[in-house]
Amino acid sequence: MIHNDVLRRLRYALAINDTAAISIFKLVNYDMEIDYLHAVMKREDEDGYLPCRDKIIALFLDGLIIKNRGRQEGQAPKELGPKERLSNNEVLRKIRIAMSYKDEDMIEVLQLAGFRISKSELSALFRKPDHRNYKPAGDQVVRNLLQGMVKKYRPESTRQASSQASKSANAIGTKPSAFNKSDSRQKEAKPKATRKNTSANLSPARKDDAGSVWGKLPKK
Secondary structure, three states, rough: OOOHHHHHHHHHHOEEEEEHHHHHHHHHHHHHHHHHHHHHHOOOOOOOOOOOOOOHHHHHHHHHHHHHHHHOOOOOOOOOOOOOOOOHHHHHHHHHHHHHOOHHHHHHHHHHHHHOOOOOHHHHHOOOOOOOOOOOOOHHHHHHHHHHHHHHHHHHHHHHHHHHHHHHHHHHOOOOOOOOOOHHHHHHOOHHHHHHHHOOOOOOOOOOOHOOOOOOOOOO
């Protein structure tokens, strides 16, 4: 999965602002520049976008582990080399450690996103690559885990999205139709003020969404 998406979704799920994100990087002795942080938070089609390197997402996840669980003496996080890659399995493992998730917790969070997985299938994702039961994790597993975390820790965002979708559907469903001339004449004669009042009843866009650092979550 694209590391930019992992970083963006994880920050959104845990409500980690720029200041908190920079402090997390400092826990692993990495000085994150705010301009670069904003660049890797962008999507590919946005101006100023930069890909989030494997090293960066690994450092962030290691910093999150230290923040949530404390620093273990004598066990400094390993920094990835230029050619080393962080697999989806490793991303899942680091999130699991940072959030202190047990198997049941992982399964529950995935179910919140509508993704079902058995305990044996889950355990296969955390085997060592040379183990005979090891299974590589696809993007879908990581994406649904992060989506489930959003629903678990920020349920209000899910309710707001559902409410807005419901209002849009109702607005479309109640739109007057013109099946005959009488309806057409009534529609044409409808005062402009009435149309304005109808629009005024719709919920205004939230200012914090418009200027949000996060923007909207990508669709699954």
